Amino acid sequence: MALKIVKGSIDRMFDKNLQDLVRGIRNHKEDEAKYISTCIDEIKQELKQDNIAVKANAVCKLTYLQMLGYDVSWAAFNIVEVMSSSKFTYKRIGYLAASQCFHESTDVIMLTTNQIRKDLSSPNQYDTGVALTGLSCFVTPDLARDLANDIMTLMSHTKPYIRKKAVLIMYKVFLKYPESLRPAFPRLKEKLEDPDPGVQSAAVNVICELARRNPKNYLSLAPLFFKLMTSSTNNWVLIKIIKLFGALTPLEPRLGKKLIEPLTNLIHSTSAMSLLYECVNTVIAGQYCCSLGSVVLCVQKLRILIEDSDQNLKYLGLLAMSKILKTHPKSVQSHKDLILQCLDDKDESIRLRALDLLYGMVSKKNLMEIVKKLMLHVDKAEGTTYRDELLTKIIDICCQSNYQYITNFEWYISILVELTRLEGTRHGHLIASQMLDVAIRVKAIRVFAVAQMATLLDNAHLLTGNMQRNGICEVLYAAAWICGEFSEHLENPMQTLEAMLRPKVATLPGHIQAVYVQNAAKLFATVLKSQEGNTDGTAAQETSQLMIERLPLFVQSANLEVQERASCILQLVKYIQKLQQKDVEVAEEVSALFAGELNPVAPKAQKKVPVPEGLDLDAWINEPPSESESEDEQPKAIFTKEEHKHSRPRHTEVDEKELAKRREARKQEQANNPFYIKASPSSQKVYQESTGVEHIPVVQIDLSVPLKVPGLPMSDQYVKLEEERRQKQRVEKKKKEKKKRKEKHSGRGKKRDSGPESEEDITPAHMVDIVTEEMPENALPIHTPITVCDIQGNLQDGSQVVVSVIFENKCDGFLKSMEFNVLDSLNAKLQRPEGSGPHDGLTVPFQLPPGVSNEARFVFTVQSIVMPQKLKGTLTFIVKDSSTHEKLDFKLHFTCTSYLITTPCYSDAFAKLLESGDLKCSSVRLEGVSMPFHHLLARICFHHHFSVVERIDSCSSMYSRSIQGHHVCLLVKTTVSIDAKCDEPTLLGNVLDEIKQTFSQC
């Protein structure tokens, strides 16, 4: 025996221990994998020995290897062996290994129950401690069930060290074995007042976590926690308690009033930044119930955090500030200077936070100033990611809520043009869409925009350095289109036309070239018109000649679109040239090709067109083709959208009187609708009134500085101009007011503070045509993809319904950021992840390349299942490379059938069920069904989830169960009548209706 021990310890001397292993791995950097595999072989040998010391050493090494990512699950049994060693030194290693390597599906865990129980009741507190710590890592539902009582006893152990650990592990036990919560809770509550602060803090921790999951059960503890909060000096505990109150206040608003005082006291008194931050956060989150004063206090404290030199405090301060901004923008706006300072910070994450804040802080008054500041940063910024972020933020800030804060669009266009000078940006597309949007919707700006775009086209070589997709050259797309479409505003159309036909253009991406070609044609029309007016025919002929010379370059393009457009237009111009040579005036006709003004159309405009009387849109024009065919023939997305846009309900003949009446009604509606765009410029007035601004004529800006510096319009000057303009306005307003005062008796006139400018006093220089609150879809031609939803009700237990939706991308763009959302009804609700609001959409967990379909599942909670119901939903998504969200509406139809589950039933049970007399009776006849009886049965089984119980000659009994346990029994006869019984008559009626529906369709 003694010899054996000696032999064992000699063996150990030659074994590698953990240190040797770590060192060895370090020394074998080149062939680490090989070295480790030899080590593992050694460990396997060591584990085979009887000596527990050797085994423990081996397990210790395995724990290290596991951390490096090697699978050591094969040694699970050896780990259990080491755990059950009587010596604490080894036991500890065993538990450590177990806590690192074991997980719920490790099967040897069930062998450990008794060992753990023994350790828990060990007289040595460290044995118990190590068992508790280990258990917290690998507790399974079985272990939790078996050991819950033991751990509960430990919660009253004499040693605080054990009590503390036992209390904490109870949380894990509750999670795995919820039944234990009820019996253990009183004791847990007791621990809140434990004399040992460690135990107290552990109990607070556990209750906080529990309350976070289900706050309303813990409201009764509020007084106790309130006492703790005012008495405790432990910051860790205080933070947790404050967090807990944060979760409780939404349920009990009175708590908020009570809390505000101790919270403000803490904010004033504490020196611990973490506690201060927690208090401020809680006050912000619960501010609906507290005074403005406390918000101001929070903002002040946050200002101190942000001004601190510690980057961490600065970051958190900004983070909290953005939360306040959502509810009290005014209190944050006064600290604009500070936020702007943060843009200079050396830490990028702080700068990004500050940018986020700026987004919410802009107003009409400070927009120009803020953007000017941001533009400076754009110039300074290093690294394209941050610069791109700045760029998108500038555009976001400017275009938010339909350009609400922009008072001068000339300024905005100049900003956009300045942004095109950024090198290497990947947001060319974004800038382009903004240019198009503004130029189309703000009519007053077109002259200016066209001039700017013409300069851009002239200096296109500056932009073409970056040819990558979505690069800055995308801007040329917008420039070319604007110059073409609004060519009548061009000062020198001939020069622009030449710029658009330069050979260099052929190096641009295909889609841009296509726009160039098409718009060159529009320009050509304009040029012809002006030249023909000059009586000299030669100039016009020269222009045609220029087109004929340059266009073949595009005809040779590899891009089909460009090729097609170019050859079309080339033929057209050749024909025009022929006519010109015969001295025929063609300009009128050519420009007629592109006549017609482009008006923004609201996405929902179609809905406003009244349906003429006598037109039944739901009636079939032709009888619908059979089901299968219609699915195949579903038109592709691109076309459906087009059709939708152009199709108008056909007007039937209506008598004059009716027409007049309707016209009157429409005029009335238009007059009341501030968003209706009229052709006359007077529409601006209508709009102004609607914003509540006093009627002040818009001041025309006299641009003293010529803006023709090639490609370099300066946005700065607008800031100055804007100041002057506002000054003028103010003076005018004052004059008016004086007048008013004179007219009316003094004192009775409205008192107005003419000192500081208020937000409403600033009159925009240009107005945006606002169509609806949404952005018009026609900013850029967008390929609309379609998604076909195939919905199958699929059932699980209780009140849950799983709906599988198949998404199919039928367009040729890549779909991403898909979000699935359903308008919940009282009865059916889409299950959303914890923490999201009732209207949040669910992200579809995949993206769709063109032509691909994929399935996603969504779970709904349904309360009553006796009625069928329809849910409306929307799918939003982004087509890759376009920044706009698109929307697709759909309906989900939950039939009663989808609540039935095919459940087999034996004939004797079936007979008993019918005899019980609990079931209500109903019957239905299926008219005009002529199919073999077994087909009929199969159909019912398949479509309505029934199973055949018994079939006797001319009739068959069938059975199904609903997810809520309703029995549905059918007796189907060959005479195609169905007798049915069910314990829920409404459900039965609906199911029978659905069966009837199925057979009426065939």
Added chain:
Amino acid sequence: MIKFVLMVNRQGQTRLSRYYQPVELSRRAALEADVVRCCLSRKKEQCSFVEYKDFRLVYRQYAALYIVVGVSDAENELSVYELVHNFVEVLDKYFSRVPRHQIMFNLDRVHVILDEMIQNGHVVETNRSRVLAPLTALDKMADG
């Protein structure tokens, strides 16, 4: 709550890892590499909090050693930041006799310390001597 604690060196090698929420072994390596890359790429003057996927990272650098803690949204970052420092102070006290790089040779002891301080993803103990009590007892047992 705390999701995991990582100790890594400047080369990105994991020196210690402890997960308080189950993560599959196969995914750990990728997660660790990504998290470490996230923290190592940050400059000294940048703040110690990083938003990472659906949770946050709090990290602190001690010479060549980085300690990274993954926390859920509800956790107070500043307190975790302090906790990390507390942990390092305890390590310093216990390992005062050995040079810092040797800590890795005593990984099991570091684990004991960590387990005394954090359990279940919650802070249990921050008092230095109480954290070290079991370890001192253990050393006595081994000596005796």
